[in-house]
Amino acid sequence: LQEHASTAKSCSWSPLLIREHQLTCTAPPLLPLLEAKPRPATLFNVGTPELMKEYGERYEPPKAYDLPASWEEPKQCFTEFCLYSNPDVDEGMSLLTTNRYAYLVATSPVPKSAGIESTAYRAAEVPGKGVGLIANRLIRKGEIIMQRPAALLIQSTPHLDLDPELREEVYQSAIDQLPAATKARFMSQMGDTVYDRTEKNAFRIYLDGDRKHSTHLGLFPEVSKINHDCRPNLHYRIANLTHTTVAVRDIPAGEELSVSYIYGKSSRSDRQSQLHEWGFNCTCSQCTLPARESGASDVRIRQIQALEEEIEALMSSSSSSVDTSNKGIRPEMGGKLVELFLAERLDAYLAPSYTRAALIYSMFGHEARAREYAGEAVGALEREVGLQARDIESMRRLAENPKAHWSWAVKVTSRGPGGGKNKTQGVAK
Numbered sequence: 001l002q003e004h005a006s007t008a009k010s011c012s013w014s015p016l017l018i019r020e021h022q023l024t025c026t027a028p029p030l031l032p033l034l035e036a037k038p039r040p041a042t043l044f045n046v047g048t049p050e051l052m053k054e055y056g057e058r059y060e061p062p063k064a065y066d067l068p069a070s071w072e073e074p075k076q077c078f079t080e081f082c083l084y085s086n087p088d089v090d091e092g093m094s095l096l097t098t099n100r101y102a103y104l105v106a107t108s109p110v111p112k113s114a115g116i117e118s119t120a121y122r123a124a125e126v127p128g129k130g131v132g133l134i135a136n137r138l139i140r141k142g143e144i145i146m147q148r149p150a151a152l153l154i155q156s157t158p159h160l161d162l163d164p165e166l167r168e169e170v171y172q173s174a175i176d177q178l179p180a181a182t183k184a185r186f187m188s189q190m191g192d193t194v195y196d197r198t199e200k201n202a203f204r205i206y207l208d209g210d211r212k213h214s215t216h217l218g219l220f221p222e223v224s225k226i227n228h229d230c231r232p233n234l235h236y237r238i239a240n241l242t243h244t245t246v247a248v249r250d251i252p253a254g255e256e257l258s259v260s261y262i263y264g265k266s267s268r269s270d271r272q273s274q275l276h277e278w279g280f281n282c283t284c285s286q287c288t289l290p291a292r293e294s295g296a297s298d299v300r301i302r303q304i305q306a307l308e309e310e311i312e313a314l315m316s317s318s319s320s321s322v323d324t325s326n327k328g329i330r331p332e333m334g335g336k337l338v339e340l341f342l343a344e345r346l347d348a349y350l351a352p353s354y355t356r357a358a359l360i361y362s363m364f365g366h367e368a369r370a371r372e373y374a375g376e377a378v379g380a381l382e383r384e385v386g387l388q389a390r391d392i393e394s395m396r397r398l399a400e401n402p403k404a405h406w407s408w409a410v411k412v413t414s415r416g417p418g419g420g421k422n423k424t425q426g427v428a429k
């Protein structure tokens with residue numbers, strides 16, 4: 001169970017919870033629409049054998065999991081959902097979920113709040129966006145702005161199904177269990193009611209792999225002050241029920257901190273229509289570009305998409321066997337991809353491009369470029385995935401000694417930069 005929690009997937013802000021099929025985010029493949037199948041009108045009956053069968057999920061009869069003693073006994077229950085709370089988990093945590101998921105959360109390691117000093121940024125009104133966070137000092141690329149555990153987790157079924165009046169009451173009880181300062185932060189989020197605040201500010205989290213029933217809304221009230229920009233200066237990730245924001249470029253004092261609520265690698269009209277789902281017209285730096293620049297940006301986005309597809313197709317068609325021909329991959333493809341990402345200011349999503357570029361240059365025996373891009377890949381992976389990123393070690397080794405890396409010169413031919421070495425080395429696994 002703990003493993004599931006630590007690998008829990010996450011998506012962007014929650015309003016799209018009910019429209020999952022339209023979501024594009026940095027998380028792995030999306031689930032089909034939660035509401036695609038008709039639901040009985042009765043509340044709180046998800047979890048019955050019949051409904052789980054309809055969802056194609058295994059029914060597990062309710063089981064009593066004893067939560068650690070630090071967790072208070074559930075205050076209110078509605079069929080299988082109860083309100084659990086623990087004021088001592090970091091700055092307090094409340095859950096509206098099943099006994100099983102409450103146990104999963106209560107027994108998972110949750111990192112403590114961390115990040116740069118809170119005086120490094122301030123909350124202020126930003127024209128057209130409500131409140132936002134503004135840098136008070138130069139924030140360096142790679143600095144962790146905030147690492148915050150969830151203050152509130154709500155299983156998606158009661159969120160979607162509960163009668164509005166009862167739901168407001170239940171949510172109010174959930175935040176009443178939180179310490180006063182955390183409750184005040186929750187209430188300072190954008191929204192008119194407690195439900196509305198949840199709807200406008202939550203992140204979607206899967207506590208148990210891709211199981212639909214495991215979808216929860218995670219509330220991180222401090223993080224919720226960060227507005228959206230299609231070309232954000234922060235990257236965010238959620239792991240171990242904790243939200244982490246990292247600077248992806250140097251941010252001068254006075255600049256607004258931003259994350260992207262969507263995956264920004266799409267055309268302006270696509271981005272705008274995705275953001276309409278959140279109920280606002282995006283007024284970010286990229287969406288307000290003059291038509292000419294915006295058109296040029298859309299062209300670059302199409303070039304990126306085409307190049308990524310081409311590289312992917314060529315790599316997968318030639319990676320399975322010993323390959324001494326170029327099969328269409330050209331060394332400059334990797335560099336071009338990175339160049340386009342940088343021109344588009346997509347600094348929050350550089351890791352895959354740097355990694356691809358480093359590998360391609362290494363495959364063609366370009367030592368200096370392989371080192372350079374692998375070094376950049378290490379930094380980008382740390383920022384975007386964290387120190388536990390799977391590819392970091394491989395990129396580190398490539399940056400240190402390309403010639404000892406499995407990818408080295410596997411594509412050098414008699415005509416290639418190996419100068420007639422006619423390399424026939426295979427791809428080591």
Ligand SMILES: C[S@@+](CC[C@H](N)C(=O)[O-])C[C@H]1O[C@@H](n2cnc3c(N)ncnc32)[C@H](O)[C@@H]1O
Pocket residue numbers: 128129130131132188189190200201224225226227228229278279280281282283284
């Ligand atoms: C998670 S909240 C961000 C903090 C919010 N501005 C506040 O005052 O608490 C998301 C809301 O902020 C506003 N917002 C965020 N980014 C925006 C943008 N790029 N353009 C316009 N409005 C934005 C929208 O109203 C959106 O629903």
